[in-house]
Amino acid sequence: MPNNSTDLSKGLTKEHNELKRSLSFFPALSTVMGTVIGAGVFFKAASVATVTGSPSLHLLSWLLGGIISVCAGLTAAELAAAIPETGGMLRYIERAYGEFWSYLLGWAQVIVYFPANVAALSIIFATQFKNLFTLPNNVIVPIAVVAATTIMLINFMGSKASGIFQSVTLVFKLVPLALIVIFGLFREGDVAVSLFPITQGPDVGGFLPALGAGLLATMFAYDGWIHVGNIAGEMKNPTRDLPRAIAFGLIGVMAVYFVVQLAFLKTIDISQLAGNENAAMQVAGKIFGNMGGRLVTVGILISVYGTINGYTMTGMRLPYTMGLKKQLPFSAKLATLNRFKVPFVAGIVELVIAIMMMMVGGFDVLTDMLVFVIWIFYTLVFIAVFKIRRTEPELVRPYKVLFYPIIPVIAILGGIFIITMTLINQFQLAIIGTLLTLLGIPVYWYMKRKNN
Secondary structure (H helix, E strand, O other): OOOOOOOOOOOOOHHHHHHHOOEOHHHHHHHHHHHHOOOHHHHOHHHHHHHHOOHHHHHHHHHHHHHHHHHHHHHHHHHHHHOOOOOOHHHHHHHHHOHHHHHHHHHHHHHHHHHHHHHHHHHHHHHHHHHHOOOOHHHHHHHHHHHHHHHHHHHHOOHHHHHHHHHHHHHHHHHHHHHHHHHHHHOOOOOOOOOOOOOOOOOOOOHHHHHHHHHHHHHHHHOOHHHHHHHHHHEOOHHHHHHHHHHHHHHHHHHHHHHHHHHHHHHOOHHHHOOOOOHHHHHHHHHHHHHHHHHHHHHHHHHHHHHHHHHHHHHOHHHHHHHHOOOOOOHHHHOOOOOOOOOHHHHHHHHHHHHHHHHHOOHHHHHHHHHHHHHHHHHHHHHHHHHHHHHOOOOOOOOOOOOOOHHHHHHHHHHHHHHHHHHHHOHHHHHHHHHHHHOHHHHHHHHHHHHO
């Protein structure tokens, strides 16, 4: 939702306050879906197909990922509505567990979450660009660096420029999805696809490890639900409409993702989809022909480019905020603004970290690592709903999670399952993500002692 850049008056009129609470159900629903839908639906299909090995388990992974996300969104929305403060999840964690855990989340977002998102999306952008124009593999990292750098330069021109760019690219997020769903589902399929019976592929190990790896991959596509509760303060009736917007919005996202995967599987065999970085372009080519497929791929490229912009806009402001609080080394520099009032030093730091990640990790490695790290904190948020209900029973809650405690328990169990399966299936990756996060501990104590 749009942010008011200035507070023009402390004595805001009642009429102005009413205007702020003007959001009804359908605008909230579209906000939820627009926040979550991104590039992952196109490019995580190859990873999910690889680790599941069968159409049925592939589709089940996307369905369960959606169900866990619905429960997660409904759970986190209780805190978002009760604690509508700048910082979102940082504030929920601080309220429940204290400053240290809030700091560690901020550190993890600065060092892992936002740079890894930018790096992963830039790599997939470069990969599709390379495939579209039949370029050699050694151009992927340079193109990815150029993509991330140009997005950062657009952001350096101010929030208005980056906001306009984000609005324009939003259209290109939806058009390729609609075309693939409409034409892909109603054409005669080349491959027979069925959800039942559910079986794993022959070379993927046990059922639970395969499902866990599939879920981990889909979670990147569903990521973004943590922000949907932030619209509570702008809704006419958050108690009634917020849970409906989250539930129907995320169910809508789940349905879109499911039918897109169904279109993929009807068009190419699971063995062709597995590990195929060019799957989206290949499917589009089969559905629309060579030229039509290329045009759809261009739309997907612009969509990915816009998604990079979204993470860049948000990511560069977090080290800036922590710099203002003197929570990071070189805080004074990180809090510096350029003439367009943009935290350009913080942006450069995030860009440098992202470029380093591009050099050492591919799309799936980076996305799996960021999902593992962020889901540790998501699970803490779910637990915080129970904790804050006990410690702050008098806190005004405009919305309480439906079917408490069942929905939060499902979200917690889903989070534990994702974290555990990552440790089992990708132990080295999980350890790297954990170590990067734990590096924040000595920094926290150093800055605390320095500030005192």
